[in-house]
Amino acid sequence: MSVQPMNPFFREIKEPVELTMTGNYAVAGGVTQTDPDVICAFPITPQTQSVEGLSDVVNHGRLKAAFVNVESELAACAYSTAACAAGARTFTATASQGLLLMTEALPMAPGWRVPLTMLISARAFNSPNLSIWNSWEFTLLSSFGWNCIVSENVQETYDASIIASRIAEDTLFPTQFVHDGFIISHSAQKFFAIPDEDVLKYTPKKPRHHVNTKRPGTWGSIITPDYFMEARLALELEKRTVLDKMEAAFREFEKITGRAYHLIETYNLDNPSKTVCITMGSMAGNILTWMQNNKDIGLIKLRAWRPFPAEQLRKIIEEHNIEKIFVLEKDDDLSGQLPPVASSISSSLMGLPVILRSFIVGLGGRDVTKDEIEFAAKKMKDVKDNQGRLYDYLGVRESKGKLWEAKF
Amino acid sequence: MSDDIKKAPRYLIRFHGRGGQGAVTAAQLCAMAFNGPATCMPTFGAERMGSPVASFVKLSKDFEKVRTNEQVYSPQYVAVLDDTLLSDVDCTAGMVPGGYLVINTCRPIEEVREIISKNNPPAINIALIDATNIALEYLGRNITNTLILGALLKVAPELFTIEQLSDAIADQFNPKIAQKNMDAIKVVPDATTVYPADGDVKISYETDYKKQWSHVKPDLIGVKEWDLAGVWYVDKVDGGSKRVNTGAWGVSVAQYHPEYCIQCGNCVFVCPDFCILREEVDGKWQVVGVDEFHCKGCGNCVAVCPGKKDKETGEKHKALTMVMKC
Structure with missing residues (x-):
C-alpha cells in the first residue's frame, strides 16, 4: 500500500506529538495505545477504517492483541461482550445498520457489567432508502445502559477513544463513543497524540470480576421473577454513580494533557438575548466558528449523552437565567413528539420557565452551514411560548425552487 | 489569544x-x-x-x-x-x-x-x-x-x-x-x-x-414532488445512471458476436451494470448486444460466456470479447 495511515502508531510515542489523521485512524491509534487484548469486529460495510487501522498495527506487531474477524455484526457484539466477560480489555466498532444488527446483543454487556468499549460512527438507518451518510440514529438505540460520549472533532474522538476505556473500567458499564460519520470519521484534522506511557498510566488494567472457574456462576442464563427486578434496580443504582465517575475521568485526563472536557460544555451563556443553542458532535464546531462574529446567542455542547446529565443541565439553565433554548439535532423519530435529543433535554428541564424548540437538520449527510444556524437563531426571536408543535425540519426543499419553512 | x-x-x-x-x-x-x-x-x-x-x-x-x-x-x-x-x-x-x-x-x-x-x-x-x-x-x-x-x-x-x-x-x-x-x-x-x-x-x-x-440545491425536487414510498422514480428524480457515462471510465469494452451466442443468459446475470441489452422476440428474451455507454469493461460476461463451436472450423468462439478502446 502506497499510503500508510497508521505509520505514526507503529512506533512508541514518547512525546506529545502533532499528527494529521482522519477520525477513524486517530481512534485506531488511541485504542492501540490503551493496549487492548481483543479487537473484534465485523469487517464489512458499514464498518469503519478504525478496525482496518487496528488490523494494521496488530499485523505490524506493534500491538499484541487478538484481532478477530467475525461473520456478522451480532456475532461481533456477542463475541466482544464474552471476551470482555472473560477478563480481556476489548474494543469493537460499528456504524448505522451495523448497530441495528447488533441490537439483540447490546443489552447483555450492561447486564453483566463488562467494560467493553465501542466506536460508533454516526450514520443514518435505511429508511426510506439506504443512506450511508451522517445522521444521529444511534440516539434511538442508546437506552440499554451503555455509557455514551459524543465528540466534536478528531482531537476529541482520539481523546475519547482513551477516556472511554477509563470510564468503562471505572464504572463497569460498557461505553460507546460516537463521532459523526464522514464528517469526522473521514475528515483529516490535526490533533495532539499523548505519549504511550501517559495513556497506560491513565488506563491501568485493574482486577475486576470475570468468568472464573474458581468462582462458578451463570452468565447469560435465565433469571426468574423472584430476582429480575432486584437485578434491574441494582443496575440502576450503579448507573446513578456514572456521571460523577465520568467527570472524574475527564478531570484526570486534563491533568495529563491539559485538555479540559466536561459532561456539558458551555460558551457565551450570558448573552443579551438569553438564548442558547444546544447540540452535540461536529455541529458544535460549525456554531462556534459562526459565533466568532455573532455574540447574540450562547452554545451548550453535550459531551455526555448517556447517562444524560440532566441535573447538570438544569443547574446551568437556572444559574444563567436562560429563557430560550433551541436544539439543532440530526435525528428524527417520526413519533409525533420532540425528536430524541430535544426529548431528553425537555424532560430534564420539566417545570422550568424556558421556551424550547428543536430544529431537525443535516439528516443523511446534508451539510449544516451558517445558513441553518442564522435562520434558527433569527426564528427564535419570534417564538414567545411553548404552544403548538415544538419541532420542525430546516434546510429542506418544499418543492422545486422553494425551501420548506420551519413553522411553529 | x-x-x-x-x-x-x-x-x-x-x-x-x-x-x-x-x-x-x-x-x-x-x-x-x-x-x-x-x-x-x-x-x-x-x-x-x-x-x-x-x-x-x-x-x-x-x-x-x-x-x-x-x-x-x-x-x-x-x-x-x-x-x-x-x-x-x-x-x-x-x-x-x-x-x-x-x-x-x-x-x-x-x-x-x-x-x-x-x-x-x-x-x-x-x-x-x-x-x-x-x-x-x-x-x-x-x-x-x-x-x-x-x-x-x-x-x-x-x-x-x-x-x-x-x-x-x-x-x-x-x-x-x-x-x-x-x-x-x-x-x-x-x-x-x-x-x-x-x-x-x-x-x-x-x-x-x-x-x-x-x-x-434548490433546483432539485422537494417534499411535495417526492413520491409515496420514497422510491426514486426515474421520471421524477433527475439522476440515476441513465445520464452517467460510466462507459467513459474503462479502458476496454465488451463486444457482442451474435453468431456465437447460444442465448444461455449467463452474461445477463453477472453484469454488474445491466449492460447486456435484451429484446423480447416471440415471447422470449434474447440477448442482442452491449450497452457501451455504461459498460466499464470488467470482463465478467466474457469469463462466463460458454461460446459456440464454429461450424466450418470447429473452433470454439465466445459470443462476448473484450476490445481495447483507443
Whole structure:
C-alpha cells in the first residue's frame, strides 16, 4: 500500500506529538495505545477504517492483541461482550445498520457489567432508502445502559477513544463513543497524540470480576421473577454513580494533557438575548466558528449523552437565567413528539420557565452551514411560548425552487 | 489569544478530481504541510473509480476559524486534477474574486477560458500545468495529486514551503514512492504557467461568497414532488445512471458476436451494470448486444460466456470479447 495511515502508531510515542489523521485512524491509534487484548469486529460495510487501522498495527506487531474477524455484526457484539466477560480489555466498532444488527446483543454487556468499549460512527438507518451518510440514529438505540460520549472533532474522538476505556473500567458499564460519520470519521484534522506511557498510566488494567472457574456462576442464563427486578434496580443504582465517575475521568485526563472536557460544555451563556443553542458532535464546531462574529446567542455542547446529565443541565439553565433554548439535532423519530435529543433535554428541564424548540437538520449527510444556524437563531426571536408543535425540519426543499419553512 | 492570531487569514482550498486520482490524499497533504490548525474532508458521495469527487481544505493559524466542520463553499484556491471535469462540474462555484484556479491540462488557455466561462466565474487567476506527462515520466502512472500541490505552491507560497510539503509526503507514503513524488514536484513550479485575472483584484480571506442555501440545491425536487414510498422514480428524480457515462471510465469494452451466442443468459446475470441489452422476440428474451455507454469493461460476461463451436472450423468462439478502446 502506497499510503500508510497508521505509520505514526507503529512506533512508541514518547512525546506529545502533532499528527494529521482522519477520525477513524486517530481512534485506531488511541485504542492501540490503551493496549487492548481483543479487537473484534465485523469487517464489512458499514464498518469503519478504525478496525482496518487496528488490523494494521496488530499485523505490524506493534500491538499484541487478538484481532478477530467475525461473520456478522451480532456475532461481533456477542463475541466482544464474552471476551470482555472473560477478563480481556476489548474494543469493537460499528456504524448505522451495523448497530441495528447488533441490537439483540447490546443489552447483555450492561447486564453483566463488562467494560467493553465501542466506536460508533454516526450514520443514518435505511429508511426510506439506504443512506450511508451522517445522521444521529444511534440516539434511538442508546437506552440499554451503555455509557455514551459524543465528540466534536478528531482531537476529541482520539481523546475519547482513551477516556472511554477509563470510564468503562471505572464504572463497569460498557461505553460507546460516537463521532459523526464522514464528517469526522473521514475528515483529516490535526490533533495532539499523548505519549504511550501517559495513556497506560491513565488506563491501568485493574482486577475486576470475570468468568472464573474458581468462582462458578451463570452468565447469560435465565433469571426468574423472584430476582429480575432486584437485578434491574441494582443496575440502576450503579448507573446513578456514572456521571460523577465520568467527570472524574475527564478531570484526570486534563491533568495529563491539559485538555479540559466536561459532561456539558458551555460558551457565551450570558448573552443579551438569553438564548442558547444546544447540540452535540461536529455541529458544535460549525456554531462556534459562526459565533466568532455573532455574540447574540450562547452554545451548550453535550459531551455526555448517556447517562444524560440532566441535573447538570438544569443547574446551568437556572444559574444563567436562560429563557430560550433551541436544539439543532440530526435525528428524527417520526413519533409525533420532540425528536430524541430535544426529548431528553425537555424532560430534564420539566417545570422550568424556558421556551424550547428543536430544529431537525443535516439528516443523511446534508451539510449544516451558517445558513441553518442564522435562520434558527433569527426564528427564535419570534417564538414567545411553548404552544403548538415544538419541532420542525430546516434546510429542506418544499418543492422545486422553494425551501420548506420551519413553522411553529 | 494574541491579536496576531485573531487576524490570521483563513485559507480555503477545493480539489476536484475523479475517484482514484487522489484528490482526498492531496487535501490531506495540504493539511499536513500547513504549519498550524488544519482540517480537510472529502465530499460525501458514491466514491467509485472514475466518478467526479471533490475534497476541501481549511487552513488558519486561528483554530476557531477552522473549527467548523462545514464543507468549503467559497474557496480562494481550486485545483482540478482532470480537465474533463471542467465541463461536467462547476469548478469555479463560489470562488473568491482574485482567487486561483489550478488545472492539470495540456489544452491552451483560450480553450480553458471558453469552457469555464459558461459558469460565469468571477475574475480569477488561472494556472495551467501538464501534470499528467510529468507523472508518467517520474511516477510511471497517471497520479497527479502531489504534482498539483507543486503548482499550488507556485501560486500560493503563503500556504506552505516545498520542504513542508516534502515532509508531509514522506510521512504519508512509503519511502520509495515518496522519493519519486518529491523528485517530480521539484520540476512542477517551472512547468506551471500563470495567467493573471483582468484588472488588479485583491483577494479576500474573510468574505464568504457562498450563495445562501446553495448547499440545499434548490433546483432539485422537494417534499411535495417526492413520491409515496420514497422510491426514486426515474421520471421524477433527475439522476440515476441513465445520464452517467460510466462507459467513459474503462479502458476496454465488451463486444457482442451474435453468431456465437447460444442465448444461455449467463452474461445477463453477472453484469454488474445491466449492460447486456435484451429484446423480447416471440415471447422470449434474447440477448442482442452491449450497452457501451455504461459498460466499464470488467470482463465478467466474457469469463462466463460458454461460446459456440464454429461450424466450418470447429473452433470454439465466445459470443462476448473484450476490445481495447483507443
